[in-house]
Amino acid sequence: MALDKSYLQYAHRSYGMDHERYDWSMLSNRPAITWPGGKKLALWVNVPLQFFPLDQKGEPFKIQGGMTMPYPDLRHFSLRDYGNRVGIFRFLKAFDKYGVTPTFAMNTELAKRTPYLLDTIKERGNEVMCHGMHMDALHYGGQDKQVEAQLVKDSLTQLRELTEQDVTGWLSPGRNESENTPELLAANGIKYFCDWVNDDMPYTFNTQQGNLWAMPLSNELDDTFIMLNNLHSEESYAEQIIDACDYLLKEANEQGGRILSLNIHPWMLGQPHRISALERVLEYVMDQDVYSACASDILNAYTSQIKT
Amino acid sequence: MKSDPGFYDYWPYENRPKIRWPDGKKMAFWVAPNIEFYELNPPANPSRKAWPQPYPATQGYSIRDYGNRVGHKRQMDLLEKYGIRGSISLSTALCDHHPEIIQMCKERDWEFFSHGIYNTRYTYGMSEQQERDMIKDSMESIYQHTGQKCAGYLAPALSHSELTLDLFAEVGTELFGSEGGIYTCDLFHDDQPTPIHTRSNKPFVSIPYSLEMNDTIAFVVNKIEPRRYGQMLKNNFDRLYAEGEESGTIMCIPTHNYQVSCPHRMKAYEEALDYITSHDDVWITTGKEIADYYLEHYYEQAKTDIAQKNAAALQTALNKGAK
Numbered sequence: 001m002a003l004d005k006s007y008l009q010y011a012h013r014s015y016g017m018d019h020e021r022y023d024w025s026m027l028s029n030r031p032a033i034t035w036p037g038g039k040k041l042a043l044w045v046n047v048p049l050q051f052f053p054l055d056q057k058g059e060p061f062k063i064q065g066g067m068t069m070p071y072p073d074l075r076h077f078s079l080r081d082y083g084n085r086v087g088i089f090r091f092l093k094a095f096d097k098y099g100v101t102p103t104f105a106m107n108t109e110l111a112k113r114t115p116y117l118l119d120t121i122k123e124r125g126n127e128v129m130c131h132g133m134h135m136d137a138l139h140y141g142g143q144d145k146q147v148e149a150q151l152v153k154d155s156l157t158q159l160r161e162l163t164e165q166d167v168t169g170w171l172s173p174g175r176n177e178s179e180n181t182p183e184l185l186a187a188n189g190i191k192y193f194c195d196w197v198n199d200d201m202p203y204t205f206n207t208q209q210g211n212l213w214a215m216p217l218s219n220e221l222d223d224t225f226i227m228l229n230n231l232h233s234e235e236s237y238a239e240q241i242i243d244a245c246d247y248l249l250k251e252a253n254e255q256g257g258r259i260l261s262l263n264i265h266p267w268m269l270g271q272p273h274r275i276s277a278l279e280r281v282l283e284y285v286m287d288q289d290v291y292s293a294c295a296s297d298i299l300n301a302y303t304s305q306i307k308t
Numbered sequence: 309m310k311s312d313p314g315f316y317d318y319w320p321y322e323n324r325p326k327i328r329w330p331d332g333k334k335m336a337f338w339v340a341p342n343i344e345f346y347e348l349n350p351p352a353n354p355s356r357k358a359w360p361q362p363y364p365a366t367q368g369y370s371i372r373d374y375g376n377r378v379g380h381k382r383q384m385d386l387l388e389k390y391g392i393r394g395s396i397s398l399s400t401a402l403c404d405h406h407p408e409i410i411q412m413c414k415e416r417d418w419e420f421f422s423h424g425i426y427n428t429r430y431t432y433g434m435s436e437q438q439e440r441d442m443i444k445d446s447m448e449s450i451y452q453h454t455g456q457k458c459a460g461y462l463a464p465a466l467s468h469s470e471l472t473l474d475l476f477a478e479v480g481t482e483l484f485g486s487e488g489g490i491y492t493c494d495l496f497h498d499d500q501p502t503p504i505h506t507r508s509n510k511p512f513v514s515i516p517y518s519l520e521m522n523d524t525i526a527f528v529v530n531k532i533e534p535r536r537y538g539q540m541l542k543n544n545f546d547r548l549y550a551e552g553e554e555s556g557t558i559m560c561i562p563t564h565n566y567q568v569s570c571p572h573r574m575k576a577y578e579e580a581l582d583y584i585t586s587h588d589d590v591w592i593t594t595g596k597e598i599a600d601y602y603l604e605h606y607y608e609q610a611k612t613d614i615a616q617k618n619a620a621a622l623q624t625a626l627n628k629g630a631k
Contacts, residue, residue: 002435007351008442010425013401017373019348024406028381060362141362177366195366198373200571219367220570230531240534244572251382251571260571 021182022205022214030201032256033305035298039291040252041245042298044261045102045282046194046217047091048171049117051110051134052080060140063174065224065267080135080267084114087270092120094275098282103127103294105171105194108159109134118162127294129169129194130159136173143178152184168192169295171217182207192299200248200258202302213299215261218244222263227274234277237269241281249288259298260285315473315495316502316514317614325609327500327556329601333591334552336598337545337584339392340493340517340562341383342462342524343409344427345399346372355432356467372427372566376402379569380409386578388416390585395595397423397462397493397562400449410453419594420454421493422446422476424464431467439469444479447488457484459596462493462517474507481510491599493517499548499557501602503611511603515558515595520544522562527573538576545584552589558598559584 012018035042054077056067065080067073095102104121106128111118121128132139133155139148160167168191172181175195185193186209192202194217205212219225221244226237245260252258262281269278286292293301329336348369350358359365387394396413398420403410413420424431425446431439447458461476473492480489492504495514502514519525521544526532532540541561548557561580563569568577585592 001433002438003353003433004351007353007429007434008438008445010401012347013404013425015407016405018345018405025377026381026408027378029408141364175367176361177364179364196370197367198370198377200374200378218570219371221572230533232531232533236533236535240572243534243575244570247571247574 020206022203025203027200028255030256031306033302035257035291036293036301037291039289040257041249041288041290042257042259042301043100043285043290043292044217044259044295044298045095045100045292046171046261046263046295047088047102047104048131048263048265049084049088049104049106049110050080050131050173050265050267051084051107051113052077053134053136056136058136059138060142061138063135063138064229065265066135083265083267083270084110084117087266087268088117090270090275091264091266091278092124094279094282098279098286099292100282100286101126101292101294103129103169103296105129105131105169106159106163107131107134107173108155108162109137111159111162122163127169127296128159128163128165128167129171129295130155130167130190131171132173134173138174138176139172139178139181140176141178143180145178145180148178148180149184152181152188156188156190169194169215171195175219182212183209186210186212192295194295202299213303215295215299216259217261217263219263221261223268224265227268234274238277238280242284245285245288257302260290310470313470315504316497317618319498319502319610319614319617321499324500324555325606325613326554327602327606329556329591329593331591334556334589335549336556336558336591336593338395338558338560338593338595338598339387340397340560340595341380341387341394342397342423342562342564343380343399343402343413344372344375344397344423344564345402345405347426347428350426350428353430353432356430356465358428375564375566375569376406376409379565381412382569382574383563383565384412384416386574386581390581392581392585392592393418393594395419395421395460397421398450399423399425399427399464400446401425403449403453407453414454419460419596420450420456420458421460421462421595422450422458423462425449427465430465431463431469431472434469436471436475439471440475440479443476444483447479447483451483457487459488459599460491460493460515461489466494468494473504473512477506477510477512478508481508486510490603491515491595493562493595499551500555501558501598501606501610503607503614511607513599513602513607515599515602516560517562517595518544518560519562521560523568523573524564527567534573535576537573538580541577541580542583545580549587549589560595
């Protein structure tokens with residue numbers, strides 16, 4: 001019994017990362033920045049607006065939150081749809097009540113299907129980033145490059161037409177990527193993407209088509225991660241966000257501006273029994289004198305202060 | 309395959325020879341941050357996949373990288389605040405990838421022990437020679453970058469062979485004589501140190517490392533809420549501290565900077581550390597210091613006690629059989 005000798009060879013065992021995507025850098029060693037208005041903590045509320053197809057193919061895997069039952073899985077289809085019909089309007093009221101500026105990560109397919117919702121967001125003037133075509137149009141390792149290139153192009157072109165916005169941000173469905181996704185995004189006018197979760201601040205991500213910014217959208221604080229994956233209570237969700245807010249604010253005061261990023265789904269937190277947890281969180285965080293802004297504004301405030 | 313690994317004999321928790329830690333302390337407390345490097349594209353192992361998705365596994369890889377980029381400094385500052393020196397379970401390739409982290413820990417006199425080379429290279433399927441080479445490489449890396457003679461082992465990603473402990477003990481002797489390869493964190497059978505049988509019969513102990521208090525087990529496997537984890541740490545401490553009255557106990561908190569150092573978990577963790585270190589009768593120490601102290605003062609006594617108790621139990625069984 002033995003493994004191939006390559007298993008004990010370590011080609012990338014040298015300074016920095018084991019790939020060329022970004023430089024090794026410890027957050028605590030970076031220059032301090034301040035958010036507009038002298039604020040220490042930026043609040044980035046990111047709302048995925050998603051379409052989960054009933055005829056889910058699940059290629060190469062079934063996405064979390066997607067269909068799990070034999071076709072037709074009406075329970076999950078309609079429960080996800082609930083977010084776009086009902087939950088989102090609870091969200092909007094809460095954002096307005098507490099003065100929160102949200103960012104919407106929209107599946108292009110949903111933008112096509114729900115013109116009322118699209119118009120509502122356009123009228124509000126909030127930033128829309130692209131969340132891919134829909135929740136069953138995954139980007140994944142081994143995917144045909146031409147297929148993915150077309151998918152990225154279609155998702156962005158159509159969403160830009162529909163929203164009449166530049167759409168410079170990207171969040172992959174399931175936060176999954178192929179080895180080509182970053183290049184395809186850069187080639188299609190994307191400036192920042194939110195799939196990688198290795199930092200609490202933006203950093204430069206290298207691609208052969210020009211660099212992207214990786215924006216730190218926490219998965220650990222994602223409402224579905226806490227309540228659907230970890231099965232924690234609504235009360236615990238609120239406590240976790242409040243504890244994170246306290247900690248980041250303290251670190252921001254000592255080391256320079258930080259970002260509290262909340263990825264929240266209207267089909268999850270928009271339920272009647274959960275919305276108060278969101279309201280409690282927003283009330284608490286907005287009381288801390290934070291800079292509430294969309295992802296692009298937060299990124300621009302950051303890049304304007306650092307040398308690249 | 310064996311039905312029992314045979315590393316240790318049955319040894320009931322009651323009526324053991326009484327342990328007192330240095331200065332008469334009744335409890336030893338240590339924190340073991342795992343400082344790990346996971347590869348984005350490791351070679352495939354026949355028994356275990358490194359990542360659930362095909363390359364690139366963006367999510368799994370990047371949250372672990374978060375531990376080094378963001379989390380390490382947070383936990384290091386916190387441990388320093390409470391006078392705790394970390395005992396690092398180290399993916400030793402990190403000496404090459406992130407020497408800044410090694411330097412910071414070295415400056416604080418933290419202990420480094422081997423956790424393999426990468427946490428994405430599993431022991432499964434290795435030949436004896438391959439595993440020996442991997443262990444030796446990891447111990448040499450620690451020595452080369454820190455000057456420390458690696459005393460402890462936690463197999464990479466807790467991936468073992470039947471020979472793991474034997475090989476670690478043997479390579480330790482080969483490289484550093486009686487100072488190298490003296491304790492393991494791989495076994496979870498006790499709240500006190502236990503003499504371990506190895507092929508080379510060298511003095512070698514298991515030091516309690518606690519899978520239950522391990523933040524990754526708590527948060528990822530058991531899906532524990534952060535504040536409840538803080539409470540569990542306090543409860544774990546309270547009981548072991550009380551039992552230390554009878555004979556010295558050990559509490560270990562194994563951590564990962566991509567778990568406990570996330571912003572929503574630090575507060576509860578700090579409260580627990582604050583609580584634990586506010587007690588007087590606690591020896592705040594490292595894994596190696598516990599192993600050294602135990603080997604010097606209690607190891608022989610323990611072996612004798614274990615042998616006597618097993619002989620007595622065997623005799624009782626024989627007597628019953630004779631009736």
